[in-house]
Amino acid sequence: EIVVFTDAASMLEPDALRRLVACFADPRVGAAGGLYRIRNPAGTQLGLQEDFYWKYETFLKKMESDLDSIIGAHGALYAIRKELYPYPESSVINDDYVIPVRILRQGYRVCYETRAVAWEEAHEMRGFSRRIRIMAGNFQQLRELPALVWPPRPLPLLFFLSHKVVRLLVPFALLVLALSNAFLLAHPAYQAAFIAQAAFYFAVLAGAVLPKAPRLLRLPYYFVMINAAALPGIYYALRGRRNMAWKRR
Template sequence: MPGVLFPQTRGVSDPRAIRFSRGAVRHRRKVVLRGSAVYIGDVTWLFWLSVAITVYAYFGYPLVLFALGLVIHRPVRKERIEPYVSILIPAYKEARVIAQKIRNCLALDYPAHKFEIVVACDGSPDDTPLIAQSLADGVRVRVLNFPVNRGKTEVLNASVPQLKGEIIVFSDAAAMLYRDSVRNLVANFADPQVGAVSGKYTVVKAEDVAIGKSEDFYWKYETFLKTKESELSSTLGAHGHLHAIRKELYEPLAPDAINDDYIIPVSVLAKGFRAVYEPAAIVFEEAQEMTGFGRRVRIMAGNIQQMRELRGLLRPFQTLPFFFFFSHKIVRLLVPLAMLAALAANLFLLGLPLYRTLFYGQAVFYTLAGAEALWRIRPRFLALPYYFTMVNAAVFVGLYQVLVRRKVAWK
């Protein structure tokens, strides 16, 4: 089979040395593969290291956070405060939802004279600016219309200086807020150490999309991690659907920045403030709005780009946030490589019953993922293997886009 190396007996003085048997491994611990010696111990070490990386990323890290939470807890002092708030809604081709979003924000449980809604239209070719303008009164609802599409980060940079609020709340157009979301979000700013706050993102109507349940589970998992990180110190990153920052702490984003909802909260850590998570500030979105490989590629490209934000955790050095960054971001990005390494190493260990069984398990998992990707009618039980594989495959495409400096625009 092309590309696969098999044991060869020709020219080997002791044919038993090349067999993948327990005796061969115990006595010689190597096999001859087309003229080169491969030590089983080395391959085994690579296999289990790859498995360990994957297991730690998704299971070990949450357990460590849970254990740390038993001995460390930094509560946030919350109060019912009502500073002036600017809700900034960046919008590009959002004609279908922008009116609903504006009405949703107008119905918030927050004093009408204490907040403004600002829609920043980024060169939308559809009717987004016209619809938003039809609901604007120049006071509670304003529209900033940028005629040329420049990208989300540049629109944020241009919009923030024009906002009146002491607190800036960022929220995506397609995501709807619970009535008390902004009030619960703002309550955290009563603590002078808090510089940024993230809301809780939830998925509704997950059953309407084949991978909706998997996406819903993923966000619940991320919510657990962010909640624990926040309770221990600071969460790294926010949900772009709903997060807030003190206006005085906002720094202009780099034009090529992708994950603004990560960069903005992390930037306050370098200034000595905390970025916390507020599970009572709920924002929701329908499942069909956020699934898809392209969206995952954009997120993963942003995650890779986040490596340059590490300096914010090193000056001054912050032990727990650095640990969070390493475990939640760096190790997670290594998982796709670990998955490939485990599969490749497993090929050299097929002579051993345990590894043969593990290989069959991997083969079944990836076959199910492939079936989910190809079938138009997708059985629900195929969704999780497909979703997990899709998320990790997106890392490679995202890495390519970052390396070639290809702009990953929002859609």
């Protein structure tokens, strides 16, 4: 038997389930993730940036699946073999990551089917509070690392480190970069770097305060926003905060 997971807000293409379930014709496949798409991304302030982000995520997942297995699925649409369901703890935030990784641990593949498409309308929930929740879940995912170390799964482990762990380090790298640059202002070369950083963060500020800012300004704002969310996200994850449910508008 196959169990399919989806979000209440997701709209599935007519052939999405058939495409997704077809992955299980391969007995090595224990779970399969579908393609997440945003409908009408231009309809909200951050929709285009979110759409760009998910297209990048799609590229990464496609490469991971072609080489071995994806690291986590999207809650909009994924499926597993019923007998492999790992019963995640109630404290788990990103169960669409934990469930596939624990199936990987059992020796199965988690594939990515880009023809099984789930759509979601762009809306203003795609902001800071949502990213805090995601970052808290991403930090919580670190405790699943032993599942990829032993039994050894070299490629999924590499995907996890490069796709998940390095991403968590980016906000701290941005802080170190800004502070170290400030301490080195006496050197002309670092003055130019400081001016470049200042221009970047000015673009971030403009993207935040101007509702109809051009995409060139909104992309830096989106990048900094999702990384700034890591700090409170890690704090909540360490505190074990559980009341981080989705907020719909």
